[in-house]
Amino acid sequence: MMNNKINLAILFGGASTEHEVSLSSAAAVIEHLDRSIYSLILIGITREGRWLRYLGDEDGIREDRWHSYPDCTSAFLSPDRSMKGLFELVGTEYRFTPIEAVFPVLHGKNGEDGTLQGLLELADLPFVGCGSLSSAVCMDKAIAKSLIEAEGIPVPPAVVLTAAQWAAGDRAGLERLPFPVYVKPARSGSSIGITKAHGPAELEAGIAIALQHDDKLVIETHIDGVEIGCAVLGSEEELFVGVLDEIELEGSFFDYDEKYSLRTSSIHLPARIGDTKTAEARNMALRIYRTLGCKGFARVDLFLSRDGRLYFNEVNTIPGFTAASRYPNMMRAAGLAFPDLLNRLVAEALNKRPEGLNNRARGE
Numbered sequence: 467m468m469n470n471k472i473n474l475a476i477l478f479g480g481a482s483t484e485h486e487v488s489l490s491s492a493a494a495v496i497e498h499l500d501r502s503i504y505s506l507i508l509i510g511i512t513r514e515g516r517w518l519r520y521l522g523d524e525d526g527i528r529e530d531r532w533h534s535y536p537d538c539t540s541a542f543l544s545p546d547r548s549m550k551g552l553f554e555l556v557g558t559e560y561r562f563t564p565i566e567a568v569f570p571v572l573h574g575k576n577g578e579d580g581t582l583q584g585l586l587e588l589a590d591l592p593f594v595g596c597g598s599l600s601s602a603v604c605m606d607k608a609i610a611k612s613l614i615e616a617e618g619i620p621v622p623p624a625v626v627l628t629a630a631q632w633a634a635g636d637r638a639g640l641e642r643l644p645f646p647v648y649v650k651p652a653r654s655g656s657s658i659g660i661t662k663a664h665g666p667a668e669l670e671a672g673i674a675i676a677l678q679h680d681d682k683l684v685i686e687t688h689i690d691g692v693e694i695g696c697a698v699l700g701s702e703e704e705l706f707v708g709v710l711d712e713i714e715l716e717g718s719f720f721d722y723d724e725k726y727s728l729r730t731s732s733i734h735l736p737a738r739i740g741d742t743k744t745a746e747a748r749n750m751a752l753r754i755y756r757t758l759g760c761k762g763f764a765r766v767d768l769f770l771s772r773d774g775r776l777y778f779n780e781v782n783t784i785p786g787f788t789a790a791s792r793y794p795n796m797m798r799a800a801g802l803a804f805p806d807l808l809n810r811l812v813a814e815a816l817n818k819r820p821e822g823l824n825n826r827a828r829g830e
């Protein structure tokens with residue numbers, strides 16, 4: 467019998483501090499992908515960076531048991547364009563499975579930062595999400611902020627500090643920044659390695675922590691207000707935007723625990739910022755998406771200060787993707803249910819014309 471299904475590879479896990487987050491996202495993606503359309507090829511990447519083909523179900527991924535399944539085989543994607551697919555090592559033989567599209571459900575380093583995207587571009591394999599350049603730019607908060615600032619979009623006052631500068635006693639203009647400040651590894655995610663400093667002692671401690679994660683830091687002034695998220699889907703000409711959300715914080719900041727427990731913070735969907743600010747935030751998010759060369763999808767995060775000013779915070783090119791995550795929720799609120807969102811993302815990757823969506827950002 468002919469098999470008309472799309473051979474879709476899902477990459478999950480990853481040699482990243484956000485490995486666990488990826489397991490949750492990937493389990494949700496696998497659970498909601500329509501098996502009458504896709505034939506799934508699951509590829510797990512361990513924390514150490516081993517690639518394994520996985521034949522089990524999504525619970526094994528969610529519960530992080532997947533890598534101990536006895537039928538896992540060593541596997542890798544070929545960079546060779548004449549052999550587009552997965553090679554598995556079975557004893558001394560190899561097995562080849564053709565692949566038509568890849569959905570990297572990986573967060574942070576080695577997955578969301580352009581490295582993997584570079585491999586997929588080399589292989590000429592269509593994939594979901596931003597390309598290598600845009601992924602790399604969005605991963606680096608220092609570079610993303612300087613490009614956005616050059617576009618005339620406000621960014622919080624910040625300095626960039628390298629490990630070498632710090633070691634040499636160069637404070638890079640830090641004394642000009644008013645407290646409180648956030649000390650961030652330039653390439654971080656899920657708030658890992660980020661601290662908030664209210665004075666010089668906390669600043670020094672925060673720098674030491676952040677330097678354990680990266681040799682380049684962004685230190686920036688706290689914007690008093692709320693955080694606004696904007697889910698964007700599509701490429702240049704045709705962009706679809708979700709309903710904006712708002713994060714209201716009771717505690718210190720949206721740190722790793724808060725992001726996945728929501729103990730003291732709440733997410734408001736839609737954001738309670740009125741029509742004018744909503745339109746302004748939406749347009750700013752689209753400008754940011756285009757400026758940073760995003761395609762496929764991304765979540766653009768902004769701050770709205772108490773005095774009504776919008777600032778760029780960051781772009782997440784592979785945002786959290788469980789069925790309860792912000793990006794899918796914002797899209798659902800705009801009429802795009804999770805399974806349809808997944809279909810749309812794969813169609814984007816395969817360059818098929820999107821259908822049935824009327825919320826086009828064109829001409830705004």
Ligand SMILES: Nc1ncnc2c1ncn2[C@@H]1O[C@H](COP(=O)(O)OP(=O)(O)O)[C@@H](O)[C@H]1O
Binds near residue numbers: 655656658719720
């Ligand atoms: N300039 C700032 N003003 C207010 N809050 C901030 C600022 N920078 C960071 N934060 C807080 O820290 C969190 C994590 O920072 P962010 O830059 O988004 O890093 P990550 O990539 O880890 O999500 C934000 O969600 C926000 O709660």
Ligand SMILES: [Mg+2]
Binds near residue numbers: 656657767780
């Ligand atoms: Mg963030």
